[in-house]
Amino acid sequence: MRLTAQDLAVRRSGRRIFSGVSFALEAGEALMVTGRNGAGKSTLLAVLAGRLKPEAGTLTAHDVGEATLPECLHVVGHRDGLKSPLTAEENLAFARDLLGAPTASPRAALEELGLGHALKLPVAFLSAGQRRRVALARLLVCRRPLWLLDEPTAALDVASQGVLAGMMARHRATGGLVIAATHQALGLDGARELRIEPTAPEAPVSRDASSQDAVVGDVWW
Amino acid sequence: MRALKALVARDLALAARVGGSGALSLVFFLMIVAVVPFALGPDLNLLSRIGPAILWLAAVLATLIGLDRLFQADEEDGSLDLMTGAPVPMELVVLAKVLAHWLTTGLPLALAAPLFGLLVALDGTAMGATSLTLLVGTPALTFIGAVGSALTASIRRGGLILAVLVLPLMIPTLIFGVSASEAALGGTVPFTTPLAILAALSLIAGVVGTLAAAAALRWSE
Numbered sequence: 001m002r003l004t005a006q007d008l009a010v011r012r013s014g015r016r017i018f019s020g021v022s023f024a025l026e027a028g029e030a031l032m033v034t035g036r037n038g039a040g041k042s043t044l045l046a047v048l049a050g051r052l053k054p055e056a057g058t059l060t061a062h063d064v065g066e067a068t069l070p071e072c073l074h075v076v077g078h079r080d081g082l083k084s085p086l087t088a089e090e091n092l093a094f095a096r097d098l099l100g101a102p103t104a105s106p107r108a109a110l111e112e113l114g115l116g117h118a119l120k121l122p123v124a125f126l127s128a129g130q131r132r133r134v135a136l137a138r139l140l141v142c143r144r145p146l147w148l149l150d151e152p153t154a155a156l157d158v159a160s161q162g163v164l165a166g167m168m169a170r171h172r173a174t175g176g177l178v179i180a181a182t183h184q185a186l187g188l189d190g191a192r193e194l195r196i197e198p199t200a201p202e203a204p205v206s207r208d209a210s211s212q213d214a215v216v217g218d219v220w221w
Numbered sequence: 222m223r224a225l226k227a228l229v230a231r232d233l234a235l236a237a238r239v240g241g242s243g244a245l246s247l248v249f250f251l252m253i254v255a256v257v258p259f260a261l262g263p264d265l266n267l268l269s270r271i272g273p274a275i276l277w278l279a280a281v282l283a284t285l286i287g288l289d290r291l292f293q294a295d296e297e298d299g300s301l302d303l304m305t306g307a308p309v310p311m312e313l314v315v316l317a318k319v320l321a322h323w324l325t326t327g328l329p330l331a332l333a334a335p336l337f338g339l340l341v342a343l344d345g346t347a348m349g350a351t352s353l354t355l356l357v358g359t360p361a362l363t364f365i366g367a368v369g370s371a372l373t374a375s376i377r378r379g380g381l382i383l384a385v386l387v388l389p390l391m392i393p394t395l396i397f398g399v400s401a402s403e404a405a406l407g408g409t410v411p412f413t414t415p416l417a418i419l420a421a422l423s424l425i426a427g428v429v430g431t432l433a434a435a436a437a438l439r440w441s442e
Contacts, residue, residue: 050306053440070306074306075302078299081299083298085234086238099303
């Protein structure tokens with residue numbers, strides 16, 4: 001698949017997060033989204049995932065047939081989408097059945113990430129890094145051409161970071177796309193970089209007006 | 222279809238695990254029904270006259286228990302992002318979640334009603350009638366509650382707002398539920414008239430509630 005974004009602008013609760021973000025990704029390419037804290041990296045990923053509506057701009061996925069963009073992608077973010085009372089296997093089996101296009105069994109995916117022993121353990125018993133690895137195993141249980149990763153290496157040890165880099169390289173070799181918001185090098189060879197800059201300096205003068213807007217928007221929307 | 226089955230199975234498993242709301246609403250139902258005779262005193266005639274009303278009121282309140290977590294839990298841990306990406310419309314996701322919720326709250330309430338009817342001195346006919354009206358009417362309660370639950374999904378401590386939002390909307394169901402139970406005990410109206418209206422309310426709530434809850438989840442920001 002190919003993905004183009006043109007002049008995306010996002011406003012949340014009346015506050016402009018970013019505007020004029022454009023990029024195009026060919027099959028097999030990767031995009032690293034960088035920027036300081038609060039610049040809107042996660043917001044951009046939420047827009048791509050279909051959880052937020054952009055205020056302006058267009059987002060087009062090519063060569064995916066009838067599927068909409070949210071149906072073509074995997075999201076792994078800070079909110080990992082895992083249910084603590086369920087075991088790692090149950091969580092992955094649920095994700096596979098929900099998302100469709102199964103490629104690997106939960107056991108094989110977990111073993112790939114070195115978590116074969118956690119198959120029957122409730123996710124509540126796992127550490128932060130292990131939880132993150134279970135969430136990453138979701139990338140392997142079903143095939144989706146676009147991976148949206150938000151700080152994928154957070155809480156991961158060095159060995160697991162290597163495994164993740166290998167997974168992403170294989171995914172790209174088969175024509176998949178990777179978009180990662182990160183502060184660290186992820187081992188993505190030849191990845192493009194998209195740096196999100198704040199749209200306007202937060203001038204204290206205009207601040208009153210914009211917060212007023214936000215209140216009005218909240219109350220009357 | 223596979224995705225919906227996975228959703229229902231997951232929610233049923235979650236309700237059954239530790240910390241799930243499976244038995245909670247049933248216990249709450251029992252508590253309300255058990256407390257009323259203490260408040261009213263041991264007047265069996267009075268109790269059996271207002272028994273169906275007590276059971277219905279308890280059912281309405283017990284339905285509210287756990288409703289606030291219906292979508293909020295998924296919103297918090299990111300499962301909602303997964304569901305956005307599922308190759309099924311949000312309406313069907315809502316339908317599957319509401320069905321699972323009704324199976325773990327509404328259905329047990331209806332089945333337990335004859336037993337709890339003993340506490341308020343109902344006779345055989347009244348027990349059967351109340352149980353049947355609960356079976357027909359509780360889907361309406363759950364669907365109406367789902368709209369409120371979707372609207373308050375991203376609000377912390379949204380439970381109270383939820384109750385304030387949806388209780389007024391549950392009043393028609395309550396009126397026809399109680400009047401159907403009382404019609405079974407004699408009176409000028411045949412039992413089937415209010416029961417048919419109750420069934421119609423459930424069907425309308427099923428359509429409107431599903432569409433409204435899905436729309437609320439899509440525009441949660």
